[in-house]
Amino acid sequence: MIVGVPKEVKQDEYRVAMVPAGVEELTRAGHTVLIQSGAGSGSGISDEQYIATGAEIVASDADVWKRAELIVKVKEPMRAEWEHMRSGQTVFTYFHFAADKHLTEAVIKSGITAIAYETIKDTKGTLPLLTPMSEVAGRMSIQEGAKYLERPFDGRGILLAGVPGVPPATVSVIGAGIVGANAARVAAGLGANVFILDVNLDRLRYIDDVMPQNVTTVFSNRLNIIDCLQQSDLVIGAVLIPGAKAPHLVRREDLKKMPPRAVVIDVAIDQGGCFETSLPTTHAKPTYIVDDIVHYCVTNMPGAVGRTSTYALTNVTLPYALQLANKGPERAVKESAALLAGVNIKAGQVTNAAVAETFGLEC
Ligand code: NAD
Structure with missing residues (x-):
């Protein structure tokens, strides 16, 4: 052929x-x-x-x-x-x-005849041709978050790892699927204090089992999300409800509760995003600011x-x-x-x- x-x-x-x-x-x-x-x-x-x-x-x-x-x-x-x-x-x-x-x-x-990568389904019912790109985007989200937390990129001037005598940053990851787990692992590896939220308790049990001590699992509900936001320098949006638009788990009014110049990386932007204030961006201009919070919403992160x-x-x-x-x-x-x-x-x-x-x- x-x-x-x-x-x-x-x-x-x-x-x-x-x-x-x-x-x-x-x-x-x-x-x-x-x-x-x-x-x-x-x-x-x-x-x-x-x-x-x-x-x-x-x-x-x-x-x-x-x-x-x-x-x-x-x-x-x-x-x-x-x-x-x-x-x-x-x-x-x-x-x-x-x-x-x-x-x-x-x-x-x-x-x-069009055979689409995104609908190939294996015997476990998963979508194997989507997984590696979620792994890339999840890991990359922390790299990008670390960059945009730097002052010259409008962030609050915080080093994720901290240094001896200065505490590390706090990172919250909403959604503990492929993107979320990969983000949490990289953030934890850098020494950040990590919260990871999901509605799937079995998934949280698994994450609790395999992640290092500096990752804390939290059940995802409105009060817990707000509690995490208030403490976070960096928030990763990694929620997926298959076949549906991502729910707006973070509303505009919630941004005021976050530390000024904190960064949100909405990886779920390709499904509409899980922050009410998210709008698709490109690698040419990845970020914008709403209510003093830096937003990064690039739809094709793996392309970079x-x-x-x-x-x-x-x-x-x-x-x-x-x-x-x-x-x-x-x-x-x-x-x-x-x-x-x-x-x-x-x-x-x-x-x-x-x-x-x-x-x-x-x-
Ligand atoms: P996944 O299905 O592995 O994980 C999604 C998780 O979200 C699940 O564990 C689910 O239980 C959880 N969830 C659902 N509702 C929730 C809620 N209310 N609160 C907390 N968690 C909730 O999906 P994934 O592969 O990790 O992908 C996540 C998103 O990232 C998708 O929208 C995907 O398309 C997107 N993505 C974007 C890029 C990009 O370049 N921007 C690249 C890859 C993937």
Whole structure:
């Protein structure tokens, strides 16, 4: 099979959908891998590294799309890419159709089969292609929080770790899922005093078991959230209610109870955010201030650490890409419940109930 990897065209997107190790596995299995020239540059991977593992470097994205039967990407196809999609082709990438009616219409019209990373479901019922990006965003949230607590970045001038004789910062993490647990672990590792809140007591029991002494679990309710806010220099929003908008657990009036120039990092912004005052921001301008509280609400945090994110993502996508190439998409989907759950649109026909319901389409 001919597998194609175009360079990502979305602004601030530095990831690439395949690393040389993936090319090696595919070419060893007898497939042809087309990599657009420069596709790996944002992640520090050169054309030569791809060539060394058997890839064919192709000059333009149009050439990749024209020749490949299976396209592997990171972000949903951008408007400039829509004209390249063609009937009979399978595209394996993040799509997030429900957020974009025009994209959905373009994919239906094109006749491609769209297999979405975000709906691949494993036997445990988890979404394995979302997990690594939550791990990246969770760990990164503390790194960003530490930076924006610095005075030149408008923060309150606090070092997370403290120093001998000066206490460390207090960090509250709302939501103890993948993002939250990763944030708490990094904050604790830096020596901060950490509170982590969730409504799922089993999850809090697990966190209590595995985290160091400086992490305290707290049941998430309004009074406990306010109590944590009052003490916190840094607050991480990491709540998810699957399929729904994030609840506004922190209201505007609550900000006045926080120390001035404290920082909030709302990782859940891609689901609307869990602070009432959160608005999506970009890596070009990540923060803004409301009522003397610094807000960081970047919707694609992993994009900033493209190299780590690329390797984390491709570790989990490659086994599925291999199945699609080795068996052909039709048989691979028939034999894998996980891949079947990923099919959102098959040859122009919507097959994912949530996407169909969002746009009132037949499924
Ligand atoms: P997850 O499902 O692993 O964890 C969510 C947690 O929130 C669960 O433990 C759940 O019990 C908890 N929760 C639900 N209601 C709560 C409440 N009222 N109070 C406290 N906790 C509550 O999800 P995740 O993978 O950790 O993702 C969290 C969010 O981060 C999602 O919205 C995800 O899309 C987002 N995310 C954003 C970026 C970014 O770049 N901004 C990157 C990755 C993930």
